[in-house]
Amino acid sequence: MTENYLLQVKNENTRLDKFIAEKISSLSRTRIKELIKEKHVLVNDKKEKTSYQVHGGDEIKVTVPALKPLSVEPENIPLAIVYEDDDVIVVNKPQGMVVHPSVGHPDHTLVNALLYHTKDLAASPEGFRPGIVHRIDKDTSGLLMIAKNANARTSLEQQLANKSNKRLYLAIVHGNFTEDSGLIDAPIGRDHYNRKKMAVVENGKDAITHFKVLEQFNGYSLIQCQLETGRTHQIRVHLAYIGHPVAGDPLYGPQHTLKGHGQFLHAQVLGFTQPVSQKWLEFSIDPPQIFEQRLSELRETK
Structure with a gap:
């Protein structure tokens, strides 16, 4: 209506x-x-x-205007497929693409592109996110694993629950660090004052992020984050919580920041066990051009 x-x-x-x-x-x-x-x-x-x-x-x-109903129709959208076999697909999701249809984003999503690429995607209980076992935010780029059948979905979801997979992110953040690495253990839940945001809250779900400082610049740092849990906006919320919000983050960061297309956060490394062969698979992908460009500019002014 x-x-x-x-x-x-x-x-x-x-x-x-x-x-x-x-x-x-x-x-x-x-x-x-x-x-x-x-x-x-x-x-x-x-x-x-x-x-x-x-x-x-x-x-x-x-x-x-009334929102269009969620669409799960195939759409001819280019896909950057890093790996594919009979059970799984690994894609490099571009910045700006939503993973699956939702309110406000009924189409032009990764799921729509996947459905055009293949008919073999594991069914989802909701119906509108076939194959999807984990997500990254619209303006976060990088690697995602996709399940092509029910057995693969069960296996990949179990690996996520057991924390036996590997997920490493690169982030350009505000500020400099005195330590070389750290661990953020702070529960995350819905922000009490803004329902559109997540926050560190007393009664939230357990959330753990490990980080390592790779480079430091004038007012910014390049860090690597490893997820132990996978809460909504986890890295963005945790880094803002310790005073180092992700550069370009429109929701959790300052207005004066690096110019780009959203947060400078990239899912760089993804590792998991192949559901059937039980072979360890690991993939790494470079950040998008805008990320590399801003890094080069920061290095020049170091």
Whole structure:
């Protein structure tokens, strides 16, 4: 169902997207920016930019179209396949691609691309994420393992639960470290003040991240993270919690950061046991060009 809102500005003086977010709590900042871009937001019956400063007397009309139902249709989207056999696929997911259909992202996902590539994907209980056994965020790049049948799904999920697989991430983060490595053991749950975010909370689920400092620059560091658990936004939340948010992170990081297409976080190494042969498989993939470019610039100013 389409929803319509009419907002009156009294004495506020803030950005358009921030004003709407404060008045309509059910909308995320990302969704609001999409609505503004798609001309579903009018200020005094005119289209304005996200950065428009609202003023007293402004009348803002917000139209929220009904979301399309989740799609699991095959789509001819290029896939970077690193490895494939009868049981598993390993893909290098690009930054900007959502893993499976969800509210706000009904299509153009990795699952849609996988369905075009093969009919052999393990069924999922929900129906809209066949083959998916773990995820990385939309703006995180890197390696994912995909199950092609029920036996493979069971095996890969069990390896995740037993922590017997290997997942290493590269991250460019804010600030410098006095230590060479560390362990973050802090429970993660839904943020009490912002339901769109996760946070370190007393009653959260156990979450453990290991990190190693690889290089340090002027105000930034390159680190490697190893996941022991796999909570939503775990690395991003944990690094922000210790005062080193991931550069470019729009949700947990500062506004003044490295320019890019979201957080500078890359799933670099993935290792697991092949479900049938029981052979150990391990893969490594370089970060995307924007990640390498920013690293080179940081090294030049070191």
